[in-house]
Amino acid sequence: MAGTLSRNIARSFFAKSQPEGAGATVRRCIGGSRTLDPFLMCDIFEVVPPAGFPDHPHRGFETVSYLLEGAIAHEDFVGNVGLIGPGDVQWMTAGRGVVHAEMPASKTPCRGIQLWINLAREFKMIEPSYQDLKDSEIPRAKPEPGIEVKIIAGESFGVKSTVFTRTPTMFMDFKLEKGKRVEQKIPKDYSGFIYVLSGNGYFGGNQFKGEEHHALFLENDNGDYLPIEAKDTDLRFMLFAGKPLKEPVVNYGPFVMNSEEEIFQTMSDYEKATNGFEKAKKWRSSISNGVTKLLQ
Missing domain, CATH: 2.60.120.10 (Jelly Rolls)
Structure with missing residues (x-):
């Protein structure tokens, strides 16, 4: 890119x-x-x-x-x-x-x-x-065979979710067949993390290996896209990203003010x-x- x-x-x-x-x-x-x-x-x-x-x-x-x-x-x-x-x-x-x-x-x-x-x-x-x-009812993007992105919130490959987000949010379910590679755009000012549901993959410009049941956190830098590659196995992971509110947070159990x-x-x-x-x-x-x- x-x-x-x-x-x-x-x-x-x-x-x-x-x-x-x-x-x-x-x-x-x-x-x-x-x-x-x-x-x-x-x-x-x-x-x-x-x-x-x-x-x-x-x-x-x-x-x-x-x-x-x-x-x-x-x-x-x-x-x-x-x-x-x-x-x-x-x-x-x-x-x-x-x-x-x-x-x-x-x-x-x-x-x-x-x-x-x-x-x-x-x-x-x-x-x-x-x-x-x-x-x-949830839209999918299929940029090429062997890659599918289910877009719960946000946008991927020109396909947008229908969900209205008061806090700007991306929530996506990715499936990659072994050998496939994808690049997901993420706004520079969003923080985010990944959860690997199954398989393993290589994430980010530093090719960080993410394995099943691991949470991976994005660096807060100027990057605006995330490369992902399924080198070894089929891969399924969730991507969560959102714009920080930068407000005080006080929580007590199920209450957050x-x-x-x-x-x-x-x-x-x-x-x-x-x-x-x-x-x-x-x-x-x-x-x-x-x-x-x-x-x-």
């Missing part, structure tokens, strides 16, 4: 499996003390009934659920219900407040990715909303069922103990 510079990979680590929620297991790329503005958390999760993620609140950010295997049921405190299957996406803007449950709706293990994206101060208290996409005062106010709102959480006090999901009622 004439006149441009490639991004390098700065570091990587093995995302080990750990328990989470009510009996689920996750491989955590981002979360806790390890964050990457604008991303707050990224889990590759696996959950088998009756385990799951029963009733819990959110405020101040977005959650993106991308299912790889199985089926997940969703229900929230204002009556939204849904079901996502393999390849489907639910993009939830929690805004000023959501209480919901996410539970497996298949007998086989459910495996997927959940990404938390921070919202700028001006959007933290907007009304909650959803963007749900079936696998067949800009100050401690706002966190205290959020905790009070949730406990008193006010200011966006009015329906939380009496609401209990119908799926936390199984999804039969929801699916009838």
Whole structure:
């Protein structure tokens, strides 16, 4: 790519499996003390009934659920219900407040990715909303045989996602056959990381080897594209990149705001069922103990 510079990979680590929620297991790329503005958390999760993620609140950010295997049921405190299957996406803007449950709706293990994206101060208290996409509705780019890019958010090879991102975000699922090479444009001012789902590949101008279950982080430099090569095996990886918000981040569990005062106010709102959480006090999901009622 004439006149441009490639991004390098700065570091990587093995995302080990750990328990989470009510009996689920996750491989955590981002979360806790390890964050990457604008991303707050990224889990590759696996959950088998009756385990799951029963009733819990959110405020101040977005959650993106991308299912790889199985089926997940969703229900929230204002009556939204849904079901996502393999390849489907639910993009939830929690805004000023959501209480919901996410539970497996298949007998086989459910495996997927959940990404938390921070919202700028001006959007933290907007009304909650959803963007749900079936696998067949998500655009793909196929620049040549043996290369496929599923574009959940952002743009690749001239193909754009239909998802509206309040925080500028790229979220893509790449599949490369052995021997294939690709170059993905990434804005210079975006931070980003990769998760290798299967196989191994060579990433960045420094040809950093990324292996299965490893998270790789992009250097913050002036590069505006990322070269990737599947030299040894077929390769599947997820690319996450976004424009940093450069705002203070204060989080307390499922609440992410800009100050401690706002966190205290959020905790009070949730406990008193006010200011966006009015329906939380009496609401209990119908799926936390199984999804039969929801699916009838």
